[in-house]
Amino acid sequence: xxxxxxxxxxxxxxxxxxxxxxxAYENTAFDYFPWYQQFPGKGPALLIAIRPDVSExxxxxxxxxxxxxxxxxxxxxxxSQPGDSATYFCAARTGSGYSTLxxxxxxxLLVSP
Amino acid sequence: xxxxxxxxxxxxMGMTNKKSLKCEQHMGHRAMYWYKQKAKxxxxxxxxxxxxxLSINESVPSRFSPECPNSSLLNLHLxxxxxxxxxLYLCASSLWGSDTQYFGPGTRLTVL
Numbered sequence: 001x002x003x004x005x006x007x008x009x010x011x012x013x014x015x016x017x018x019x020x021x022x023x024a025y026e027n028t029a030f031d032y033f034p035w036y037q038q039f040p041g042k043g044p045a046l047l048i049a050i051r052p053d054v055s056e057x058x059x060x061x062x063x064x065x066x067x068x069x070x071x072x073x074x075x076x077x078x079x080s081q082p083g084d085s086a087t088y089f090c091a092a093r094t095g096s097g098y099s100t101l102x103x104x105x106x107x108x109l110l111v112s113p
Numbered sequence: 114x115x116x117x118x119x120x121x122x123x124x125x126m127g128m129t130n131k132k133s134l135k136c137e138q139h140m141g142h143r144a145m146y147w148y149k150q151k152a153k154x155x156x157x158x159x160x161x162x163x164x165x166x167l168s169i170n171e172s173v174p175s176r177f178s179p180e181c182p183n184s185s186l187l188n189l190h191l192x193x194x195x196x197x198x199x200x201l202y203l204c205a206s207s208l209w210g211s212d213t214q215y216f217g218p219g220t221r222l223t224v225l
Binding site: 036100 | 153158169201210215216219
C-alpha cells in the first residue's frame with residue numbers, strides 16, 4: 001500500500017514537444033505529492049509539488065495534474081528543451097513532523113534537439 | 114537559502130577503512146535524513162533524525178552509524194563497508210511540520 005507506481009520508465013521527446021509522466025498511488029494517507037528532477041551525479045531537486053485538494057498546479061512550463069478519485073497524478077513539461085533531459089521522480093508524502101517520502105521508480109527523459 | 118551541503122563529493126575507501134560523510138544545513142530545519150541511491154534507482158531512506166534524535170532506522174546494517182551532533186549537522190560514519198555499499202549517499206532536510214525535503218548534492222562513495 002506504500003507503493004507509488006511511475007510510468008514510463010524512459011521517454012524520448014522532440015524539442016518543443018510535451019513530456020508526460022504518470023504516477024499512481026494506493027495509500028490515501030498520502031497528503032503531498034512532489035516531483036523531483038535529478039541530473040546525473042547530482043542530488044534530486046524539488047521541481048513542483050501539489051496537495052490533494054488541488055486538481056492542477058502550474059509553474060512555468062511544468063504542470064501537475066491531480067486526480068484524487070483515481071489516485072493518479074502526472075507531470076506535464078510543455079515546450080520540452082534539451083536541458084530538461086534528466087531523471088524525474090514522483091513521490092508521495094506521509095508524516096506530520098518529519099516527512100516520509102515514497103518515491104516512484106523514476107523516468108529518464110531525453111529531449112532530442 | 115535552501116541549501117544542503119555535503120562533503121566530500123567523492124570518496125573511495127577500502128573495506129577496512131573508517132570514514133565519515135558530513136551534511137550541513139543552516140535553514141533551521143529540525144528534520145534531517147540520510148538516503149542511499151544506487152544507479153537508476155530512486156533514493157532509499159536510511160535514517161531520519163528529528164530534533165537531533167534518531168527517529169527512523171530503516172534496518173540499516175551497523176556498519177553505517179549516523180550521528181546528529183547539533184541542529185545543523187548530520188554525519189554518517191562508515192566502517193567495514195562492502196563493495197555493494199557503493200552508491201550516492203544523499204542528505205536531506207525539512208522544516209518541522211513541513212512537507213518539503215531539500216536534498217544535498219550527495220557523496221559518491223566507492224568501496225573497493
